[in-house]
Amino acid sequence: MYEELKKYTHEIKSFHMPGHKNGKLQTLEDVYALDVTEVPWTDDLHHPTGIIKELQDRIATIYRSDQTYLLINGSTAGILATMATRARQQGSVLVSRNCHKSVYNSIYLHQIKAHYIYPSYYADEGFYGEVSPKSIEKMLLEHPDIHTVVITSPTYEGMTSDIQAISDIVHAYGATLVVDEAHGAHFTFSDKLPKSAIEQGADYVIQSTHKTLPCLTQTAILHTQKLSDEEREILKEYLAIYQSSSPSYLLMSSIEQGIDYMDNHRYAYDQWIDALQLLLKTHPIQGGYWMSDDPTRLTFVIQQNGVSGYWLSEALRNKHQIQVEMAGEKHIVAITSLADTLEDILELVDGIKACLGGIDHKTMQDDIIKNQAIGTQLPQQMMLMHQAKQSLEWMWIALKDAQGYTSRNMIIPYPPGIPLILPGEAITQEIIDYLIGLEKHDKEIYGIIKGEIQVLK
Numbered sequence: 001m002y003e004e005l006k007k008y009t010h011e012i013k014s015f016h017m018p019g020h021k022n023g024k025l026q027t028l029e030d031v032y033a034l035d036v037t038e039v040p041w042t043d044d045l046h047h048p049t050g051i052i053k054e055l056q057d058r059i060a061t062i063y064r065s066d067q068t069y070l071l072i073n074g075s076t077a078g079i080l081a082t083m084a085t086r087a088r089q090q091g092s093v094l095v096s097r098n099c100h101k102s103v104y105n106s107i108y109l110h111q112i113k114a115h116y117i118y119p120s121y122y123a124d125e126g127f128y129g130e131v132s133p134k135s136i137e138k139m140l141l142e143h144p145d146i147h148t149v150v151i152t153s154p155t156y157e158g159m160t161s162d163i164q165a166i167s168d169i170v171h172a173y174g175a176t177l178v179v180d181e182a183h184g185a186h187f188t189f190s191d192k193l194p195k196s197a198i199e200q201g202a203d204y205v206i207q208s209t210h211k212t213l214p215c216l217t218q219t220a221i222l223h224t225q226k227l228s229d230e231e232r233e234i235l236k237e238y239l240a241i242y243q244s245s246s247p248s249y250l251l252m253s254s255i256e257q258g259i260d261y262m263d264n265h266r267y268a269y270d271q272w273i274d275a276l277q278l279l280l281k282t283h284p285i286q287g288g289y290w291m292s293d294d295p296t297r298l299t300f301v302i303q304q305n306g307v308s309g310y311w312l313s314e315a316l317r318n319k320h321q322i323q324v325e326m327a328g329e330k331h332i333v334a335i336t337s338l339a340d341t342l343e344d345i346l347e348l349v350d351g352i353k354a355c356l357g358g359i360d361h362k363t364m365q366d367d368i369i370k371n372q373a374i375g376t377q378l379p380q381q382m383m384l385m386h387q388a389k390q391s392l393e394w395m396w397i398a399l400k401d402a403q404g405y406t407s408r409n410m411i412i413p414y415p416p417g418i419p420l421i422l423p424g425e426a427i428t429q430e431i432i433d434y435l436i437g438l439e440k441h442d443k444e445i446y447g448i449i450k451g452e453i454q455v456l457k
Contacts, residue, residue, distance in 0.1 A: 009022040017335055018210040018215065020216075021337060021339035025337070027254065028257055045072070063196065065198045065225060067223070067227070069236075071243065072251040072252060073242060074208065075208045084242075089147040089148065093107070093149070094116075096131050097117065097378065099418070100182070104385070111386045113145075113384075124330070126330040127159075128159070133166045147175055153181060154294055154297070156325075158333075160184075181196065182208040182220070184212075194294060209254075209255050216251055219255045273295055287356040288303050288304070298333070310328075312332055316355060322348055379421050382426055407423055410446065411453065427453075
C-alpha cells in the first residue's frame with residue numbers, strides 16, 4: 001500500500017480531497033513524534049479541560065459558533081452524534097433526500113420516523129441544487145410533529161441553499177435545523193464565498209475540514225448554537241460513543257494547524273479566489289461551462305452531445321494524469337484549495353479543452369445515462385427502514401430482476417454517497433435501468449455485489 005500511495009501521489013495531479021493536495025501544503029512536521037496518547041499534559045478529547053478545550057474554544061471564536069467540537073472520525077461522527085441527540089425528541093425528522101448516508105444510518109439505528117423532500121434538480125446539468133424554504137414550510141405545516149430538519153448545503157457540486165430563510169422558518173415552527181456543511185469548512189475565511197450556515201441561524205453545523213482545508217483525512221468539526229445545557233451534555237455523550245476512545249493527536253493537531261493557516265492567510269485567499277475567477281473567465285472552454293455557488297468548487301457542465309462526465313474524468317486521468325473529485329452524467333467536479341497554484345488550474349482547463357477537442361464524433365458513442373426522472377421521484381416506502389433491515393426473510397437477486405421487490409439495503413452511488421434507494425423502499429424499473437447504466441461506467445455502487453442486491457422475500 002505504501003509504495004502504491006507514493007506512486008500515485010507522484011504521478012497524479014490531485015483535484016480531489018484532501019485539501020492539502022497530496023502534501024503540497026503541509027502544516028505538520030515530525031508526524032511520528034506527535035503521535036501520542038492521553039497523558040496528564042495532553043488532555044482528553046471526551047473530557048477536555050486543557051489544550052483540547054482551548055483549541056475548541058479558539059475554533060469556535062474563528063467560526064463564530066457557541067461551541068465547537070473536534071471530530072476525528074470524520075463528519076460522519078458529528079452527524080451520527082447530532083441525530084442521536086435529536087432522536088430523543090418525540091416526533092419525526094424532515095430530511096432532504098440528497099443527504100449523506102450517515103443521516104440515513106442514524107434514522108435506521110435510532111428507529112426515527114422520517115419524512116423526505118427533494119431539493120431542486122438541474123436536469124440540464126444532472127445534479128441537485130438548493131432546498132426550497134417553501135417546501136420545508138409546507139412539510140412543517142403538514143407534519144407538525146417534525147422536531148428536526150436536516151439538509152445538505154453546499155452540495156457536492158457547490159450549490160448552496162438560503163440557510164437564513166430556512167432557519168427562520170424552522171425556528172418559527174419550534175424545530176431545530178441541522179446543516180451538513182461538509183464541503184463548506186472554508187466559507188468562513190473569505191467574504192467572496194457563501195456565508196457559513198453557522199452564521200445564518202443553523203443550530204448544528206457539521207464540516208469536514210479535510211475536504212477543503214489543509215487538514216488530514218478523517219478530520220472534521222461540529223458547531224452548535226444556543227443549545228440547552230441538557231442537550232449539550234447529551235451531545236457530548238454521543239460524541240464519546242461515536243468517536244474513538246483513543247483519539248489521534250495527529251488528526252487533532254492537523255485540524256488546529258489547517259484552520260490556523262487559513263485564518264492567517266485570509267488576504268492571500270481573497271487574492272487567490274480573484275485570480276482563480278479571472279483565469280476561468282479569460283480561458284473559456286468550448287463545449288461546456290462552470291456552474292457553482294462556490295467559486296473554488298470547479299463544477300464543469302458538459303454541453304457536447306454524447307459526452308458524459310464519466311468519459312471526461314477517465315480521459316483526464318489517462319491522458320493528462322489529472323484526477324478530479326467526482327464525475328456525473330453531464331459534469332465533473334474538481335476541488336481546489338490554497339494548495340493549488342494558478343498553473344495547476346490552467347493545467348486542468350487545458351486538459352479539459354484537449355479532451356473535448358480531441359473527440360472523434362464519428363466513433364464516439366452516446367454514453368449519457370438517459371434517466372433524469374429518478375432525481376426527483378420519491379420511491380414508494382413499503383415499510384420503515386429498521387423493519388426492512390431487521391427482517392430475516394431476504395435473499396440475493398440479480399439487479400436486472402429486482403423490479404417490484406423491496407430493498408433490504410441502501411443503494412448508494414459513490415461519490416457523493418447519496419442513497420438512491422433506502423431499506424424498505426420499492427425498486428422500480430427506472431431505478432434498475434439507471435443503476436445498470438452507472439455500472440457500465442464502473443461507478444462504485446454500495447449495496448450491489450457482482451450484479452446482485454439484497455431484497456425482502
